[in-house]
Amino acid sequence: MGLSERQLRSALDDVAASDERVARELERVxxxxxxxxxxxxxxxxxxxxxxxxxxxxxxxxxxxxxxxLGADFAPGELLARxxxxxxxxxxxxxxxxxxxxxxxxxxxxxxxxHALPEDDEEAIALLTQVKGIGRWSAEIYLLxxxxxxxxxxxxxxxxxxxxxxxxxxxxxxKEQRTREIAQDWAPHRGAMAIFTWHFYxxxxx
Numbered sequence: 001m002g003l004s005e006r007q008l009r010s011a012l013d014d015v016a017a018s019d020e021r022v023a024r025e026l027e028r029v030x031x032x033x034x035x036x037x038x039x040x041x042x043x044x045x046x047x048x049x050x051x052x053x054x055x056x057x058x059x060x061x062x063x064x065x066x067x068x069l070g071a072d073f074a075p076g077e078l079l080a081r082x083x084x085x086x087x088x089x090x091x092x093x094x095x096x097x098x099x100x101x102x103x104x105x106x107x108x109x110x111x112x113x114h115a116l117p118e119d120d121e122e123a124i125a126l127l128t129q130v131k132g133i134g135r136w137s138a139e140i141y142l143l144x145x146x147x148x149x150x151x152x153x154x155x156x157x158x159x160x161x162x163x164x165x166x167x168x169x170x171x172x173x174k175e176q177r178t179r180e181i182a183q184d185w186a187p188h189r190g191a192m193a194i195f196t197w198h199f200y201x202x203x204x205x
Contacts, residue, residue, distance in 0.1 A: 098132030
């Protein structure tokens, strides 16, 4: 369960109280809507399905998977399908490898998505054991599905560009610099990431 509207507003108000740039832009573009995803393997699997394809293509593949496996399919049901069955759903050989990696780790109990480590870095390290899940995907999962309040996906290009505009930089900061800039926003960096996306998407408001 991601950060609720109440949590977002409270966190952003706290940041705005000590950062006039955030206060100014929050007044201009308003509060962002919550970004909430279901906790569990299907949310991570959707991330894998959606990699390097359009939103429409990802939605089509997911609909075919649900048609093949059922709306509430378990990891074992995907593992029981052969290459051709999953290929008919639109999954390439690479995506099938990633999907099977996730399902195998969940089936074996190596990853319990309902009992991840409380420490964010430990949780990220565990999630990135899945083939095809890098740090960015792990951070997005922890923010959207678990509502962890201080997750900061600094490798996200829209976050970097939003930070550039927010702080008035000439060039888009790289990941490490983006992390450094956000240190002053802890422990509310998750809310600030969601606000940064909102701010990036609404430059002319």
